[in-house]
Amino acid sequence: MGRKKVIAFLLSLGMLPLAACPFGCAPQTPKETPMGDAGTWSIYLYLCGSNLETKMGAAGHNLDEILSSDIPENVNIVIQTGGAQKWRSHDIPNDSLCRYTVKGGELSLLEELPLANMGGQETFEAFLSYCVTNYPAEKMCPIVWDHGGGSLNGVANDENFGFDALSLSEMEGALQSVSAGMTDRFELFGFDACLMANLETAEMLSPFARYLLASEEIEPSGGWEYSALFSAIGKDKMISGGELGKAVCDGYFAKCEKSGKESTATLSVTDLEKFKAVEEAFDSMAQRMEEQIGEATGIRVVAQSAKNSQKFGGTSEAEGYSNLIDLSHFAENAQDLEESEAVISAVKEAVLYEVKGKVKSKSGGLSFFYPLHYNERELSEYCSRICPSAPYRDYLTRVYGNIPEEPIVFLDRGSVLEDGSFSIRLAESSRNYILSIEFDLVEYFVIENGDDLKLGHSKFGRDNDIFRDEETLSYHSNFRGIWLALNGCKLFVTPVEKTEEYIIFTSPILLNGEKTNLRFAFIWDDTYINGGYYKMLGAWNGIDPVTGMSDKELTLIKPTDEITAYYPYREVTLAADGEWYFGEITMREEKVPGGEYIIEEDPLENEIYIYQFVVTDIFGRVYYSDAAGMLMTKTYEELKAHPLLDGEYAARVDTVMETEGESVIEAL
Numbered sequence: 057m058g059r060k061k062v063i064a065f066l067l068s069l070g071m072l073p074l075a076a077c078p079f080g081c082a083p084q085t086p087k088e089t090p091m092g093d094a095g096t097w098s099i100y101l102y103l104c105g106s107n108l109e110t111k112m113g114a115a116g117h118n119l120d121e122i123l124s125s126d127i128p129e130n131v132n133i134v135i136q137t138g139g140a141q142k143w144r145s146h147d148i149p150n151d152s153l154c155r156y157t158v159k160g161g162e163l164s165l166l167e168e169l170p171l172a173n174m175g176g177q178e179t180f181e182a183f184l185s186y187c188v189t190n191y192p193a194e195k196m197c198p199i200v201w202d203h204g205g206g207s208l209n210g211v212a213n214d215e216n217f218g219f220d221a222l223s224l225s226e227m228e229g230a231l232q233s234v235s236a237g238m239t240d241r242f243e244l245f246g247f248d249a250c251l252m253a254n255l256e257t258a259e260m261l262s263p264f265a266r267y268l269l270a271s272e273e274i275e276p277s278g279g280w281e282y283s284a285l286f287s288a289i290g291k292d293k294m295i296s297g298g299e300l301g302k303a304v305c306d307g308y309f310a311k312c313e314k315s316g317k318e319s320t321a322t323l324s325v326t327d328l329e330k331f332k333a334v335e336e337a338f339d340s341m342a343q344r345m346e347e348q349i350g351e352a353t354g355i356r357v358v359a360q361s362a363k364n365s366q367k368f369g370g371t372s373e374a375e376g377y378s379n380l381i382d383l384s385h386f387a388e389n390a391q392d393l394e395e396s397e398a399v400i401s402a403v404k405e406a407v408l409y410e411v412k413g414k415v416k417s418k419s420g421g422l423s424f425f426y427p428l429h430y431n432e433r434e435l436s437e438y439c440s441r442i443c444p445s446a447p448y449r450d451y452l453t454r455v456y457g458n459i460p461e462e463p464i465v466f467l468d469r470g471s472v473l474e475d476g477s478f479s480i481r482l483a484e485s486s487r488n489y490i491l492s493i494e495f496d497l498v499e500y501f502v503i504e505n506g507d508d509l510k511l512g513h514s515k516f517g518r519d520n521d522i523f524r525d526e527e528t529l530s531y532h533s534n535f536r537g538i539w540l541a542l543n544g545c546k547l548f549v550t551p552v553e554k555t556e557e558y559i560i561f562t563s564p565i566l567l568n569g570e571k572t573n574l575r576f577a578f579i580w581d582d583t584y585i586n587g588g589y590y591k592m593l594g595a596w597n598g599i600d601p602v603t604g605m606s607d608k609e610l611t612l613i614k615p616t617d618e619i620t621a622y623y624p625y626r627e628v629t630l631a632a633d634g635e636w637y638f639g640e641i642t643m644r645e646e647k648v649p650g651g652e653y654i655i656e657e658d659p660l661e662n663e664i665y666i667y668q669f670v671v672t673d674i675f676g677r678v679y680y681s682d683a684a685g686m687l688m689t690k691t692y693e694e695l696k697a698h699p700l701l702d703g704e705y706a707a708r709v710d711t712v713m714e715t716e717g718e719s720v721i722e723a724l
Contacts, residue, residue, distance in 0.1 A: 087239055087240050089239035089240055090239075090240055091193065091194070091238065091240050092192045092193035092195075092196075093193075093194060094194055094294070095294055096131075096132075096193040096195070096293075097128075097130060097132070097193050097194070097195050097196075097289055097293070098131070098132040098133075098134065098187065098192065098193035098196045098197070099131065099132070099133045099199065099285070100134050100183070100184065100187040100191075100197065100199065101122075101134070101135040101199045102136055102174070102180065102183055102198065102200045102212065103115050103118075103119075103135055103136060103137050103139075103201045103202075104138060104139035104174040104175070104213070104214060105137065105138070105139050105140030105143060105202070105215070106139050106140055106203055106212075106213050106214065107140070107141075107215050107219075108140075108202065108203065108277055108608055108609075109142070109143055109144060110144075110215060112277060112609075113144035113145060114608075115137070115140065116143065116144050116145035116146060116148075117278070118201065118248070119135070119145070119146055119163070120145070121281065121283055122135075122158060122282045123161050123163070125282060125283040125285075125286040126283075126286060126287070127286055128286065128289050128290040128293065130293045132193060133157055134155060134157055134166070134187045134190075135157070135163070136153060136155050136174075136183045137154045137156070138154070138174045138179075139175070139202065139213070139214040139216065140215055140216075141216060151171055152169060152170060152171050153170070154167075154168050154169070155167050155168075155183075157191075171216065173214050173217040173220055174202075174212050174214040174222075175210075175213055175214040175220035176214075176217075176220065176226070177222070177229050178230075180212075180222055180226065180230045181229070181230035181233050181234060184230060184231070184234045185233070185237070188234060188238055189237070195243035195244070195296075196242050197242065197244040197245070197246060197297065197300070198242055198246070199245075199246040199247070199248055200212055200222070200246070200247050200248070200249060200252075201248040201249065202249050203221075203249060203250060203607075204249030204250040204251045204271075204275075204606060205221060205378075205599070205603075205604045205606050206252065206368075206369060206378050206379075206380050206425070206606070207254045207255070207256035207257060207438075207442055208437065208438055209221060209223075209603075209604035209605065209606070210222045210227075211252055212249070213605045218603070219600070219602075219603040219605050221603070221604070221605065224256060224257060224260045224442060231263075235263075235264055241263075241264055241265055242264060242265040242266070243265070243267065243296070243297035244265065244266065244268075244269055244297030244300055244301055245261050245269070246268075246270065246280075246301075247269070247270040247271070248275070248279045249270075249271075249608070250271060250274040250606045250608055251271065251272065251273070251274065251368055251378060251606055252270040252271065253268070253271055253322070253323075253324050253326070253421060253422055253423065254422060254423045254424055254425070255334070255338065255383055255422055255423070255424040256424065256425060256442055256443070256444055257270065258328060258331050258334075258422060259335060260444075262328040262332070265297075266298075266328055266329060267296075267298050267301055267326065267328060268325070268326040269305075269323070269324075269325050269326075270323070270324065271321075271324070272322045272324065272366075272380070272382065272419050272422070272423045273320055273321065273368045273369070273419070274368070274596070274607070274608060275321075275323075275608055276315065276317045276321070277608045278311060278312075278315060278317075279308075280304055280307065281304075281307035281308055281310065281311040283307070284304055284306065284308070284310075285300065285304050285307070287303070288303035288304075298327060298409070301325030301408070302325060302408070302409045304323070305324070305410065306411065308321070308323050309321055309323065309411040312413070315612075317594070317610055318413045318414075319413040319415050319577070319593055320413050320415055320416055320593055320594075321416070322368075322410065322411070322412045322416050322419045323411050324407050324409065324411075324419075324421035325407070325421075326407050326408065326421060326422060327406050327407075328406075333402040333405065334383075334399070334402040335444065335445070336402075337398040337399040337402040338383070338445055338448065339447050339448070340398060340447075341387065341390070341396055341398070341399050342445050343447040344393045344394070345358050345393065345447075345448075345451045346447055346451040346454060348393075349451070349454055352487065352488065353487055353488050354488065355455055355488050355674060356487065356488045356489065356490060356491075356674065357390065357392050357393075358451075359428075359491050359674035360389075360491070361386055361389035361390040362381055362386055362389075362426045363428060363492065364389050364555065365381040365382050365385045365389055366385045366416065366418035366419055366420075366555060367382075367428075367552070367553045368380040369599065370598050370599040371428070371429075371552040371553060371562075372573075373550075374550070374562060374573055374598065375562055375573050375596065375598030376598045376600070376606075377429035377431075377599070378606065379425055379426060379427055379428055379429060379434075380423040380424070380425060380426075381423060381424065381426050381428070382419055382420050382422075382423050383420060383423060383424050384399065384420030384421070384422070385418040385419075385555075386424075386426070387399040387400045387403075388400060403420050403421065403422055404420070407420060407421030414558075414579070415577045415579065415591070415593065417555075417557055417558075418555050425438055425442070425443075427452070427456065428676065429676045430456060430675040430676040435452065438452075439452055455674075456675065459675055462485075463486065463673045464482065464486045464490070464671050464673050464677075465482065465483035465485055466483070466681065467481045467483050469682045470682030470683065470684060470712050471712065472684070472712065473532055475703075475705075476709060477523075477532040477533045477534070477705060478532060478533040478535075478667055478684040479530065479531065479533070480530070480531055480532075481528065481531075482671070484529065486529065487529060489673045489674050489675075490529075490671065490674075491672045491673055491674045491676075492520070492671070492672045493520075493522065493524070493531050493669065493670070493672075494519060494520045494522070494551075494669075494670050494672075495518065495519060495520075495522060495533065495667055495669050495670060496515060496517070496518050496667075496670050496719065496720065497515070497516045497517065497518075498513050498514065498515050498516065498665065498667075498721055499513070499514045499515075499660075499662050499665055500512075500513055500662070500664040500665060500666055500685075501514075501662055501664070508631050508632060509629065510627055510629045510630075511627065511628045511629075511630075512625065512626075512627050512644075513625065513626045513627075513628070513666070513720075514625050514644055515548060515623055516548055516549070517548045517550055517563070517623075518550050518551065518670060519551065520551060520554075521534050521536075522534055522669075523702075523703075531669065533684070533705075534702055534703065535686060535705050535707055536700040536701075536704065537659055537660050537688060537690055537695050537700065537705075537706025537707060538657045538659055538660065538695065538699070539657070540563075540655060540656075540658070541655070541657075542574070542619065542621065542653060543648050543649045543650075543651065543653055544649060544658060545646055545647075545648040546646075546658065546660075547563040547574070547621050548563055548621065548622065548623040549561045549562070549563045550562050557579065557580055558577045558579045558580060559577065559578045560575060560576075560593070561577070561578070562574065562575050563621070564621075564622055565595070565619050565621055565622070565648075566620040566622065566645070567611065567617060567618075567619055568617055569618070572596065572598075572611070573598055574592075574594075574595055574613070574619075575593040575594060575595070575596055575610075576592050576593055576655050577590070577593055578590050578591075586657070590654075590655035590656060591655075592612075592653060592655060594610040594611050594613060595613065596609070596611070597609070613653050615650070615651055615653065616650075617650075617653075618650065619647075619650075619653065620645050620648065621646050621648055622643045622644060622646070623646075624641055624642075624643065624721055625641070625642050625643060625644035626639055626640070626641045626721055627639040641721060659690075659692045659695035659699075659706075660688065660695075660706070661692045662688070663687065664688070664710075665688070666683050666684065666685055666713075666720050667683065667684045668680055668681055668683040668684070668720045679717065680715055680718060682712055682713060682715050683712070684709045684711070685710045685712075686707035686710065687707055687710045688706060688707045689705075689706060689707055689708055690706040690707075
């Protein structure tokens, strides 16, 4: 970032006065006078159907669950529908907002209103005001249903209004206004939406509700199991919001298990009355982070802790970036910060209950925004309007407002060692800014083309299987001649999350003709010969690059599905006139053999590959080494029969090509 951009960035953070509370000045004295008779409950469902309803009727399916539930007599239900271009059931109109209650297993219309933006503050405020005025109770529970985009992108994307979403600021404004006419807080505030169990949302809600019920990760479009909610109240009409949240968590996870989507599921209940301790511990840790910025690896320690933490939502270029990581797992990884233990303890105390799948085992119940992928506009928005911690805002401003001209410097851009491996070395000045060091692999082959020589290059993606000498910042290849394949078809893969228990990968595919991303995991397990096994998670469309809306559906892969893998691809032609002609970088498609889909490490089949180191700095910038042309010395059959161990190489370096810092597929 140049000096002008630094100045503009810092000015943008100061454009708005930063109040002690980031969303405004919330009421300081909790309200505790019940608004209804003892044992009464009111559920206020803000049902923004969005394209989830238009495409698959997902909102209607949850309405079916509600209508088929045994609703206790002490429970009022108010539902507002809107936000979808097409409602597929229950005769719900598309061109208006409707408010319903539930009577005798049927929707009973309360009123019909002109169409308005469900992603707007005024619409949300009007709904809550109507509910607490006309259907107050001892315990009141608003639930926001739809897509969720986390602390930065909000929730409830209205399909009729450009997928506009309710921001945390807008929700806070609505709650401020409605709270002024209330004598009590909401007992439980729920998000049947993705990515909303985070530090920033909890801080915003803490003056207005006793408990938060939400998911750190994306939710399957099936959403909560609503019968579990009403069943729990039916068994104990005096049930607390915390205990009700537990019942919903269990019902949701059982529903995910039934549909085979439990591996990535999360849902947690946070006691907002205990959240103050989380805020204070986080402030202390962030203060320590800021104090250590000037130390030799002070910034890198924080960035590496974030990189190795449980992540949620999108974490790659193909999927988009949510920049949400688990708070307690980050603190566990940041043991160099002595205040981290207090964060772990405070989160454990505040998160009353959670459910989580096997590949989200490091979830602690609350995430927070960390810019693993740096975007100047998003970070400015976060720091000026959303960040709940002044020390954390100061840390982000100092680090990202002062990006060096050359964070990463190569001393050796690529050379061949005595053992035949390919090596690079970085300057000591790079140490504080290294986030990751991986390699890209490109398949290189000759295409029959008459008198012309035509070469094809397909990029297979990125991996981190390299040897590292962190003391000297030297790194060299561990090229064993294998790559990840789906039913024998090599995939273009990117590792997006790594913990001590699993690695999650993503790969772009066509699923039944539709572009999406295949997600799968390698789960470490010593009972397996190769130290673990691969598990298919499903297909996910990622984050909309325009609206920031996170797709809610994780589609399971079936044997009857048709899958096509595709890769960045380029052709280079040596014509008869002796000139080289470079084609455009496109996407090459390859149909995956059908049947039961299995991920495995498969030997490479071609003779020539190109290997290039990729260094990513803590700001998300990417730096490329020179590239090595690798000639295979082992055949597919040899590697299949006798897989190589670490340090045994399947190819020799034939040549080192200068790339001038470009990706090899662009440089060739």
